[in-house]
């Protein structure tokens with residue numbers, strides 16, 4: 336239904352525009368160059384025939400595909416982000432197109448002998464015979480999330496050209512700065528006006544996600560007392576030893592390197608200390624809200640215990656929640672996941688439903704009143720030189736969008 340060349344050309348036209356975001360910047364978008372692609376997208380959305388195409392002062396883009404039926408059905412949205420990760424350079428992306436991939440090593444860069452190998456990345460094997468788009472080994476590709484943008488634009492264009500496919504009102508949303516955690520921050524949910532949405536920002540074909548971590552950060556400050564070490568008996572208090580007690584009292588196996596699936600953890604990601612003062616920075620993660628709250632309690636209780644041991648406040652702990660599991664917002668409207676699952680099955684795509692061990696823009700949007708599960712965009716090895724996307728997966732994602740639009744007409748607004 337969609338030609339490989341058409342979708343490839345569109346994807347290449349996006350990834351060759353540098354849109355790297357910058358966590359140190361305080362503006363929105365965080366980098367001025369994101370406007371280059373944003374402005375081009377606005378023109379393209381108009382040219383394919385969408386209505387109410389708008390871009391605000393922060394470069395958030397919205398557009399409408401009007402309903403082509405009279406029944407009152409839900410308004411749905413499709414969302415992706417046009418920035419790329421600051422983890423690896425996104426300047427001068429030179430996409431390589433590998434047709435009929437033979438399942439062997441791919442030489443990304445002869446000069447620097449950079450190889451994309453199925454020995455390192457087993458997922459490659461499932462794409463034997465397909466068309467892959469890779470980097471030239473010196474940049475990231477930007478399939479995260481320009482594959483998502485490509486798929487949404489192509490699906491909307493297809494629906495405009497095929498009025499025999501019946502659908503309700505569809506809203507399109509493209510955001511800056513997702514990679515620095517701010518994609519949802521200035522998203523105007525009421526202006527978007529959809530009953531629910533899908534972020535097209537997952538990885539391999541079939542992915543469907545509606546669960547993510549509950550997340551908090553904890554800053555632990557331990558105060559000691561410095562005295563000349565030769566005359567310190569009974570006086571010196573070494574904050575680093577207290578820190579060591581604190582660290583060792585938390586369960587050693589409940590850390591990122593010992594957990595998977597739905598297991599939560601405490602993660603000590605930074606420590607800094609001398610005799611007088613030691614600071615520990617933790618992140619706390621758990622899919623289960625009660626377990627998440629319990630983990631925070633464990634840390635507070637441990638600090639209190641140590642304080643009472645010393646008879647004064649040697650430890651202070653400051654815990655801040657960061658984001659929550661969108662599952663609690665999705666479960667009451669579970670049909671929105673069912674529709675996506677049914678769409679995939681009807682297209683012979685095996686749905687891969689698994690909890691995200693992180694956060695997504697969709698989780699923030701869900702708590703802002705727009706329930707937003709995440710669907711595959713097709714790419715692999717995000718944020719680095721080995722990133723690639725099979726063109727066939729992008730075409731399947733377009734078909735999923737079109738099918739979701741059709742299936743939604745079975746529901747009442």
Ligand SMILES: [Zn+2]
Nearest residue numbers: 479480513536
């Ligand atoms: Zn992304």
